[in-house]
Amino acid sequence: MSSSDPLFNPLTVGDLEVRNRVWMAPLTRCRSLLPGHVPWQLNAAYYRERATGGLLFSEATEIAQEGRGYPGVPGLFTDAQVAGWRKVTAAVHESGGLIACQLWHVGRASHQAFQPGGKDPVAPSAIAAKGDVHLPDGSKAKYPTPRALAADELPGIVATYRTAAENAKAAGFDAVELHGANGYLIDEFLRNGANHRTDEYGGSVENRCRFPLMVIDALIDVWGKERVGIRVSPLGSFNDMTDSDPLPLYSHFFGELQKRGIAFLEIVGAIHGDDIDEDLMAKIDAAGREQFNGTLILNGGYTGDSAREAIASGKCDAITFGTPFLANPDLPRRLREGAELNESNPNTWYTRGAEGYVDYPSLDGGPVPTSD
Numbered sequence: 001m002s003s004s005d006p007l008f009n010p011l012t013v014g015d016l017e018v019r020n021r022v023w024m025a026p027l028t029r030c031r032s033l034l035p036g037h038v039p040w041q042l043n044a045a046y047y048r049e050r051a052t053g054g055l056l057f058s059e060a061t062e063i064a065q066e067g068r069g070y071p072g073v074p075g076l077f078t079d080a081q082v083a084g085w086r087k088v089t090a091a092v093h094e095s096g097g098l099i100a101c102q103l104w105h106v107g108r109a110s111h112q113a114f115q116p117g118g119k120d121p122v123a124p125s126a127i128a129a130k131g132d133v134h135l136p137d138g139s140k141a142k143y144p145t146p147r148a149l150a151a152d153e154l155p156g157i158v159a160t161y162r163t164a165a166e167n168a169k170a171a172g173f174d175a176v177e178l179h180g181a182n183g184y185l186i187d188e189f190l191r192n193g194a195n196h197r198t199d200e201y202g203g204s205v206e207n208r209c210r211f212p213l214m215v216i217d218a219l220i221d222v223w224g225k226e227r228v229g230i231r232v233s234p235l236g237s238f239n240d241m242t243d244s245d246p247l248p249l250y251s252h253f254f255g256e257l258q259k260r261g262i263a264f265l266e267i268v269g270a271i272h273g274d275d276i277d278e279d280l281m282a283k284i285d286a287a288g289r290e291q292f293n294g295t296l297i298l299n300g301g302y303t304g305d306s307a308r309e310a311i312a313s314g315k316c317d318a319i320t321f322g323t324p325f326l327a328n329p330d331l332p333r334r335l336r337e338g339a340e341l342n343e344s345n346p347n348t349w350y351t352r353g354a355e356g357y358v359d360y361p362s363l364d365g366g367p368v369p370t371s372d
C-alpha cells in the first residue's frame with residue numbers, strides 16, 4: 001500500500017519486502033554477556049522494542065576475536081554467540097521486523113589486550129591510528145602500531161568473513177551488511193591514509209578495492225546477492241581516516257558493487273557534527289545513485305523532514321537513523337505523528353545493563369505496538 005508520506009512507502013530490497021524507510025543504523029552498545037561476548041535476553045528486548053523500523057542493522061558484530069577492538073561487543077564465531085543471536089532475531093521477527101547483521105573486523109583499531117595470545121592487531125599497513133583505544137579493564141591506551149598483513153594471509157580473512165556469514169544465516173538474520181566504514185579493516189584497505197601497500201592490494205583505486213570485493217564475493221556466495229549490502233563512510237575521519245581523492249575511489253567501488261548486483265549500499269555522511277566537505281559528500285552520494293542500482297541508504301544527522309526530502313527527491317531510498325533510534329524505540333510512529341523525540345544520553349551509549357538501553361520510553365510509556 002502506498003503512503004503519501006515518503007517515509008512510509010514500502011520498498012523491495014533485494015528480495016525482501018520492507019514496510020517503511022525508517023531504518024535503524026548499526027549501533028554498538030557493548031552489552032553482550034561476558035566473558036563469551038554472547039548476545040542475550042537484554043539485547044533481544046532492545047531490538048524487539050525497535051522492530052517497527054523497516055530494516056534494523058545489528059550493532060557491529062565481530063567475525064573473530066582478531067576483529068575485536070571494544071569491550072562487551074558481540075561476536076558471531078562461537079556456537080553460544082549464534083544461539084544468542086537467535087534470541088535476538090526471533091524477537092525481531094515475532095514483532096514483524098527484519099534484521100541484518102553488520103559483519104565487523106576492526107583491523108588496526110584494536111590493542112594487544114583484545115587479541116588472542118596478546119598479538120599485534122593487523123591492518124593493510126603498519127600505520128597506527130592516532131587516538132585512544134578503550135581497553136577491557138576500562139582504561140585507555142594509544143592505538144598500537146598494527147602488523148601489516150601479508151598478501152597470502154588475506155584469503156584466510158575472507159574465509160573468516162565467510163564463516164561469519166554462514167553463522168549469520170544459522171542465527172536467523174535476514175541479510176548481512178559488510179562494515180566498510182569508520183576506520184575498520186575494510187575501510188583501511190579502501191582509503192590511502194591507512195593503506196600504503198605496494199602490492200596488488202594497495203596503490204591504485206582498483207587495487208585498494210580488491211580485498212573488500214573479495215569479501216563481498218564471499219558474502220554473495222553464502223547469502224546470494226539479494227541479501228548482501230555494505231556500509232561505507234567516504235569522508236569519515238573517525239579512527240584517523242583520510243583519503244587523498246575519495247570521489248574516483250568510491251565511484252569505482254560503487255560500480256564494482258553494481259556489477260555484483262548486491263542489494264543495498266549505505267553511505268554515511270557527517271556523523272556527530274563532523275565538519276566534512278558537503279559539496280564533495282553530495283557528489284559521492286550522487287555517484288552512489290548513478291553507479292549503483294540497488295537500494296541506496298543515506299545516514300548521518302537526518303531528521304524526519306530531511307529524510308522525507310532526501311527520499312522524495314530521489315537522492316536515496318531509505319535513511320538509517322542512529323541516535324534517534326537509540327533514544328526512541330518507537331521512532332517510526334513518532335516520525336509519522338510528528339511527535340517529540342527523546343534525546344539520546346551519550347553517557348550511557350557504551351555502559352552495561354538496562355539503563356540507557358531499554359528504558360527510553362515509547363509514546364505510550366508501554367511496549368511499542370508492532371503494527372506500525
Ligand SMILES: Cc1cc2nc3c(=O)[nH]c(=O)nc-3n(C[C@H](O)[C@H](O)[C@H](O)COP(=O)(O)O)c2cc1C
Nearest residue numbers: 025026027028059060271300301302321322323349
Ligand atoms: C552509540 C553509537 C554506536 C555506534 N555503533 C556503530 C556500529 O556498530 N557500526 C557502525 O557502522 N556505526 C556505528 N555508529 C554510527 C551510527 O551508525 C551512525 O552512523 C551515526 O550515529 C550517525 O547517524 P545519526 O546522526 O542518525 O545518529 C554508532 C554511533 C553511535 C552513537
